[in-house]
Amino acid sequence: MALMFSLRRIVPLLLGLSAVALIVAACGDNDAPADDARTAADFAGEELVVLVHDSFAISAETIAAFEDQFDVTVTVVLTGDALEGLNRAILTKGNPEGDLLFGVDNISFVRALEADVFLPYRPAALDxxxxxxxxxxxxxxxxxxxxxxxFNFHKAALAQAGLSAPATLEQLALPDWSGRVAVQDPNTSSPGLQLMLVTIAYFGENGPYTWLDFWRDMRANDLIVSDNWTDAYYTQFSQYGGGAWLVNSYATSPPAEVIFAESPLDESPTGNVIVPGGSYRQVEGVGILRGTDKQPLAQAFIDFMLSDRFQSDIPLNMFVYPVVNGVPLPSEFLEFAQIPTEPAQIDADVVAANLERWLDEWTDVVLR
Structure with missing residues (x-):
């Protein structure tokens, strides 16, 4: 979910790589835990550049805590979509535009490892x-x-139509939902890509009814396709005046509706469509870019990202869950974010080997 945020320094990522020399910098690998005894004297005056996707958000106070602890400046660079950020990291391998890259997830990491863009590091907090x-x-x-x-559903719209939330993905292609489902193009949107992968895992590529059969039926059922999450949610979704009663979004969108409501709400106006195998669990991570000359400081920042201070700041800024066990969640998450117990099972290696073909097939069926 894209949210606006403010840090001490945010700079736009410069366009055009023609002037960037792709020179591999000598840098030793080191996956030992960072030294907990590090102090400001070790890094005083240094600048750490963190490349992030546009949906990254954390409070300025949290970033300032790290800056003050080590007497450094943290510059956060927005790279667009997470996939775009990874592509740029691959193109500038060895001579990176930053020291850390955040946003590589449990699908795209296969490409990152194949391209060898990261240095190894195992923080103690992994335990x-x-x-x-x-x-x-x-x-x-x-x-x-x-x-x-x-999928999220608009409660008032379904109640007015006399419908319940779908119990299977197959139901979405029925006449009741004609013109009432909004998704994102997987070529341009991360949640759209994840939904496409869900349908491949759910329906399969072979058999009497495949994932492409599903998308053909969805197109025939007047599917709404947006380029990005923002348009799908804030323009096409009936919660905001659009025609779609269902929208591909996040499990934490319902609590976000409560938190950002103009007037206090006892119930979220939206809910989650819980279908066994019909959701995707995305895990996002951070890595130290090969070629950085700030490796020790980058390690210290990764340690900080797994600290209670940073982890507890994640839910109400990025509206996702912290990975460290025991970090308290906002009450709205506990009350309004129904968590899927059976997300789709997707092998990252299989995705890496087939993704381009799948995207071409989806585009042929849905858009052409």
Whole structure:
């Protein structure tokens, strides 16, 4: 969910890489835990550049706590979508535009490892993270947060139509939902990509009714396709005046509706469509970019990202879940964010081997 945020320094990522020399900088690998005894004297006056996708958000006070602790400046650079950020990191491998890259997830990390853009680092706080959230066994990418992509429904619209939330994905192609479902293009949107992967896992590529059969039926049922999450949610979704009663979004969108409501609410106006195998759990992580000359400071920042201070700041800024066990959640998350117990199971290696073909097939069926 894209949210506005403010840090001490945010700079736009410069366009055009033609002037960037792709020179591999000599830098030793080191996956030992950072020294807990590090002080401001070790880093005083240094600048740490953190590349992030546009949906990254954390409070200025939290970033300032790290800056003050080590007498450094943290510059956060927005790279667009998370996939765009990874592409740029690959293009500038060895001569990176920053010291850390945040936003590589439990699907895209396969490309990152193949391109060898990260240095290994295993923070001590990994012991406080559930093993199921640690998606990179090689120790190059540290998990930071996770969330669930699924369909939200507008309660008032369904009540007026006399409908209940769908219990299966197959129902979405029925006449009741004609012109009432909004999704994002997987070519341009991360949640759209994750939904596409969910349908591949849910329906399969072979058999009497495949994932492409589903999308053909959805197109015939007047599916609404947006380029991005913002348009799908704030323009197409009936909660905001659009025609779609269902929208591909996040499990934490309902509590966000309560938190940002103009008047206090006892109930969220939206709910989650809970379908076994019909959601996707995304885990996002951070890695140290190969070629940085700030490796020790980058390690210290990763340690900070797994601290209680940073982790507890994640839910109400990025509206996703912290990965460290025991971090308290906002009451709205506990009350209004129904968590899927059976998300889709997707093998990252299979995705890496087939993603381009799947995107082409989806585009042929849905858009052409």
């Amino acid at each position: 406080s993270i559930d093993e199921s959230l640690i998606f990179d066994d090689s120790g190059h990418i540290t998990p930071v947060n996770f969330g669930y992509v699924l």
